[in-house]
Amino acid sequence: MNERISKIYERLKKREYRNLRSDISFDDSLEYEKNNVPLPLRVSDRLKKMVELEKPIIFPEDHIGFMRTVKNIPDILTEKEKEELSKTYLLFDHALVANISSDYEYTISVGFNKRLAEIREKLKEKNTDKEEIELKAMEESILALYSLIEKYQKEAERADNKVLAIALKKIPYEGATNYYEAALFLRIINYTLWLNGNKHNTIGRFDQYMYKYYKHDIDLKIIDEEDALNITEELFISLNFDTDLYPGEQQGDNGQSLVLGGIKRDGTSAFNELTELCLRASLELKLIDPKINLRVDKNTDFKWFKLGTELTKVGLGFPQYSNDDVVIPALIKMGYKEEDARDYVVAACWEFIIPKYGMDIPNVEALAFPKCVDKAIHSKGFLSATTYEEVEKLVNKEIEKEIKRLIDKTRNIFLIPSPFQSILMKNCVENKKDISEGNKYNNFGLHGAGLSTAADSLAAIKRCVFEDKTVNKEELVKAIDNDYEGYEKLRKYLVSAPKMGNNDDFVDNIGCKLLDKFSEECSKYKNGRGGIFRAGTGSAMYYVWYSETLGATSDGRKAKESFSANYSPSLNRNFDGVLSVIKSFTKPDLTKTCNGGPLTLEFHDTLFRNQEGIDKVASLVKTFILLKGHQLQLNAVNRDVLLDAQKHPEDHKNLIVRVWGWSGYFNELDLAYQNHIIKRLEFLN
Amino acid sequence: MKIRVFSIEEFSVYDGPGIRTTVFLKGCPLNCNWCHSPEGKRFGNVSLRSPNRCLNCGRCIEICEYNRKKCIGCAKCVDVCPRDLIRMSAIDYEVSELVSKLLKNADILKINNGGITISGGEPLFQVDETLELVKCLKGKTHIALQTSGYGNSQKFKEIIDNIDLVLFDMKVMDEEQAKKFEGIDNSLIFKNLEILKNSKTKFIIRVPLIPGVIDTKENLKEIINKIKGAKDLVRVELLPYNKYAGSKYKLAGLKFEPMYDENMESNPHLDLFKANDIEVRVL
Ligand code: SF4
Ligand code: SF4
Numbered sequence: 001m002n003e004r005i006s007k008i009y010e011r012l013k014k015r016e017y018r019n020l021r022s023d024i025s026f027d028d029s030l031e032y033e034k035n036n037v038p039l040p041l042r043v044s045d046r047l048k049k050m051v052e053l054e055k056p057i058i059f060p061e062d063h064i065g066f067m068r069t070v071k072n073i074p075d076i077l078t079e080k081e082k083e084e085l086s087k088t089y090l091l092f093d094h095a096l097v098a099n100i101s102s103d104y105e106y107t108i109s110v111g112f113n114k115r116l117a118e119i120r121e122k123l124k125e126k127n128t129d130k131e132e133i134e135l136k137a138m139e140e141s142i143l144a145l146y147s148l149i150e151k152y153q154k155e156a157e158r159a160d161n162k163v164l165a166i167a168l169k170k171i172p173y174e175g176a177t178n179y180y181e182a183a184l185f186l187r188i189i190n191y192t193l194w195l196n197g198n199k200h201n202t203i204g205r206f207d208q209y210m211y212k213y214y215k216h217d218i219d220l221k222i223i224d225e226e227d228a229l230n231i232t233e234e235l236f237i238s239l240n241f242d243t244d245l246y247p248g249e250q251q252g253d254n255g256q257s258l259v260l261g262g263i264k265r266d267g268t269s270a271f272n273e274l275t276e277l278c279l280r281a282s283l284e285l286k287l288i289d290p291k292i293n294l295r296v297d298k299n300t301d302f303k304w305f306k307l308g309t310e311l312t313k314v315g316l317g318f319p320q321y322s323n324d325d326v327v328i329p330a331l332i333k334m335g336y337k338e339e340d341a342r343d344y345v346v347a348a349c350w351e352f353i354i355p356k357y358g359m360d361i362p363n364v365e366a367l368a369f370p371k372c373v374d375k376a377i378h379s380k381g382f383l384s385a386t387t388y389e390e391v392e393k394l395v396n397k398e399i400e401k402e403i404k405r406l407i408d409k410t411r412n413i414f415l416i417p418s419p420f421q422s423i424l425m426k427n428c429v430e431n432k433k434d435i436s437e438g439n440k441y442n443n444f445g446l447h448g449a450g451l452s453t454a455a456d457s458l459a460a461i462k463r464c465v466f467e468d469k470t471v472n473k474e475e476l477v478k479a480i481d482n483d484y485e486g487y488e489k490l491r492k493y494l495v496s497a498p499k500m501g502n503n504d505d506f507v508d509n510i511g512c513k514l515l516d517k518f519s520e521e522c523s524k525y526k527n528g529r530g531g532i533f534r535a536g537t538g539s540a541m542y543y544v545w546y547s548e549t550l551g552a553t554s555d556g557r558k559a560k561e562s563f564s565a566n567y568s569p570s571l572n573r574n575f576d577g578v579l580s581v582i583k584s585f586t587k588p589d590l591t592k593t594c595n596g597g598p599l600t601l602e603f604h605d606t607l608f609r610n611q612e613g614i615d616k617v618a619s620l621v622k623t624f625i626l627l628k629g630h631q632l633q634l635n636a637v638n639r640d641v642l643l644d645a646q647k648h649p650e651d652h653k654n655l656i657v658r659v660w661g662w663s664g665y666f667n668e669l670d671l672a673y674q675n676h677i678i679k680r681l682e683f684l685n
Numbered sequence: 686m687k688i689r690v691f692s693i694e695e696f697s698v699y700d701g702p703g704i705r706t707t708v709f710l711k712g713c714p715l716n717c718n719w720c721h722s723p724e725g726k727r728f729g730n731v732s733l734r735s736p737n738r739c740l741n742c743g744r745c746i747e748i749c750e751y752n753r754k755k756c757i758g759c760a761k762c763v764d765v766c767p768r769d770l771i772r773m774s775a776i777d778y779e780v781s782e783l784v785s786k787l788l789k790n791a792d793i794l795k796i797n798n799g800g801i802t803i804s805g806g807e808p809l810f811q812v813d814e815t816l817e818l819v820k821c822l823k824g825k826t827h828i829a830l831q832t833s834g835y836g837n838s839q840k841f842k843e844i845i846d847n848i849d850l851v852l853f854d855m856k857v858m859d860e861e862q863a864k865k866f867e868g869i870d871n872s873l874i875f876k877n878l879e880i881l882k883n884s885k886t887k888f889i890i891r892v893p894l895i896p897g898v899i900d901t902k903e904n905l906k907e908i909i910n911k912i913k914g915a916k917d918l919v920r921v922e923l924l925p926y927n928k929y930a931g932s933k934y935k936l937a938g939l940k941f942e943p944m945y946d947e948n949m950e951s952n953p954h955l956d957l958f959k960a961n962d963i964e965v966r967v968l
Pocket of ligand 1: 750751753755757759761762763
């Protein structure tokens with residue numbers, strides 16, 4: 001990091017620039033409704049107005065920059081309109097186009113003038129009214145972007161920032177020709193997507209689409225390795241300027257995932273010098289964005305596991321690994337074309353999606369496994385069941401019902417058009433169709449929360465009720481309904497039954513069966529866009545939401561105690577250790593439940609103290625890949641530090657932790673999430 | 686044959702090559718003043734209570750015949766804690782049962798060139814059991830023994846002849862000082878060190894750098910004199926003093942009373958080892 005970049009870095013860390021933003025807001029939704037303005041034009045009109053309000057701030061050290069000066073992005077729909085739409089559709093996640101991965105490659109290489117010309121060409125054709133409107137809105141969006149850039153360019157000239165003043169005369173009108181221009185271009189797209197009201201804007205395969213610019217510059221000696229690192233770092237820093245404005249469940253849940261490595265569309269290795277440069281930049285910056293994902297497989301050079309572990313050591317919860325040997329076959333099985341599957345990226349948290357072509361919504365709902373077990377235990381058949389297999393059938397029936405309910409609820413989703421995002425996807429301009437209406441892939445994903453709690457609960461029933469025959473069913477139900485008050489001895493006994501995560505087939509097989517059932521049920525349905533429902537092992541925030549409303553469970557868990565996040569062993573239980581956990585969680589055929597959702601492993605930060613520790617953690621990751629795990633996320637943590645941060649937040653302003661699929665600043669999290677993380681670590685010390 | 690264990694750690698990173706599982710056997714004849722695992726020192730079984738998350742509900746005190754003021758290892762309190770915070774310090778296994786538990790992830794150990802490490806406490810404290818364990822594991826995995834070298838010499842020889850690696854501790858060299866800080870006569874350790882040097886088993890010497898006691902120039906020189914030129918010596922590993930050494934005493938209801946200055950930094954004196962052509966690593 002050179003002096004100029006450290007200035008920008010310090011500015012970000014102090015966060016004072018955020019005080020320069022204005023609170024002004026407007027709301028034209030009533031006006032739009034009254035005049036019956038079509039939705040695509042409302043969105044492009046809002047972008048235009050947002051741009052008008054923006055007052056560019058450029059610091060002398062900026063070569064990339066772009067910070068928001070207006071906080072609020074107004075709705076374009078009125079409450080009445082939303083209500084009306086809700087009658088037919090689910091307005092999922094504020095009905096925003098989100099969580100997809102743009103075709104940065106094409107736009108950065110040709111520039112927006114070319115895109116504008118393409119749109120205008122299409123406008124000349126004989127179009128339906130709808131097509132005319134959608135194309136017009138795309139055109140308007142580019143014009144809005146242009147007026148933003150003109151403002152910035154003028155401000156750069158006024159501030160005597162020559163680098164930006166020159167660059168902004170070309171970018172983003174024409175295609176980038178060098179690494180710096182490409183980085184600036186990417187930032188402009190990213191900034192505009194957020195300003196346009198899109199959410200969870202992923203960064204995608206940065207080391208692929210940026211490589212040609214990097215290589216060009218290095219080969220022609222325009223820049224050296226250090227310059228490239230500086231440009232990358234300035235870009236990464238800029239992705240953090242406005243993270244407090246990005247909407248999400250919790251601050252930090254903003255979806256700026258960046259994917260490195262893996263294989264190319266043609267099947268050859270995709271690792272290159274930029275892969276390493278990005279890992280280095282993230283390691284030096286220690287910022288929550290962009291969120292680093294590393295694609296690996298059984299043939300990946302061990303060097304990359306080591307570099308990944310160096311980054312884990314920093315404590316950001318990056319990188320998250322995904323296994324191409326599992327994910328690509330899984331995606332093909334789900335119907336994705338092989339080339340597209342090889343090009344997969346990671347959505348906001350861990351969902352596997354396809355860049356450029358995908359309009360998948362991989363997080364529409366979550367199946368809460370423990371809830372199905374709970375319903376089965378409270379169903380009529382339970383007390384009369386004479387074998388464990390009968391109980392299993394009852395649970396399967398509940399899974400069937402629950403999945404049907406979730407699918408009925410989410411089958412038809414409405415999304416507000418997004419003309420600007422449409423320009424950045426394949427097919428939209430060509431087909432004159434907004435991205436909100438779908439693209440080549442239109443699949444929905446369901447998370448699966450609380451798998452280990454459910455498997456443990458069933459294992460306890462199998463062992464204690466049917467095998468040892470020491471617990472009777474009436475008593476068990478009563479104890480659960482009383483949250484084990486007065487049944488402490490029974491609860492202990494249930495706790496002593498096998499738990500998923502100890503490499504014990506007795507319970508692990510139950511977990512496998514639950515996952516298989518989940519995927520089998522999902523495969524029976526189609527969504528309203530003709531896509532499928534993908535089953536997954538993620539939890540998102542549902543591990544907290546659903547656990548709060550669920551009573552005690554037969555694994556000995558008391559009411560309200562959290563499930564584990566994602567695909568991990570239960571909390572508050574003793575486990576033999578990390579090797580057994582890996583064995584347990586690589587037993588299922590994960591190609592069937594490959595929507596995304598990692599196994600999380602926590603390590604005490606002292607483990608990473610020397611090269612020997614780092615090499616061994618790297619080998620452990622490689623082992624997970626060889627055993628056909630699909631996704632893995634590691635944390636280097638220290639519980640004492642987190643406890644101190646709760647007491648003295650002022651001393652830990654930049655402390656970063658992993659939450660469920662993303663990393664955020666510890667101090668900015670709700671207490672429930674803070675406590676969950678601390679609880680995860682209790683068994684580590 | 687039963688063997689008494691106080692814990693099993695999977696993925697123990699600093700107990701030998703590759704990815705390993707380490708079993709810690711209970712009981713130790715030494716009484717090192719800096720011991721960081723007091724729960725492994727005594728052979729007796731007692732309850733351990735982890736203080737995080739304790740509700741102070743008092744149930745564990747109520748059920749205890751001795752109000753938890755002393756412990757006879759009856760395990761009654763384990764069952765009453767609503768938060769599962771109490772566990773017993775020992776688990777007794779049949780050796781065969783322990784072997785299958787240790788080897789349940791054998792495939793992972795194998796692909797990562799690792800194995801099983803037998804540690805303690807002091808494994809030689811349960812010397813017959815350790816020998817039995819070693820014989821059962823032999824041929825199935827790479828075996829390492831971590832020892833202070835204090836135990837029956839004949840059996841020690843038999844054990845090391847059956848394993849792949851010994852991690853041999855060397856601590857206080859001066860006889861009087863050893864009595865003071867470790868509570869033993871260290872001549873037995875030196876005798877066993879000679880046996881080790883004359884065997885064909887590879888070994889690593891481990892030195893905990895207790896500030897002002899073990900990390901002094903004189904003491905380290907003495908250590909070097911004893912191991913210089915040994916043909917199967919792989920290297921020396923130095924363990925800087927860990928200020929959390931006392932953290933588990935509370936768990937076991939014991940008092941930690943260091944007779945040295947805890948706040949002094951350990952001095953590894955790497956030059957001494959290098960001058961004698963001994964490979965050295967700081968853990
Ligand atoms: S095990 Fe528990 S109940 Fe028994 S003597 Fe020890 S402290 Fe008391
Ligand atoms: S029974 Fe458990 S929670 Fe209650 S005081 Fe004892 S250790 Fe604490």
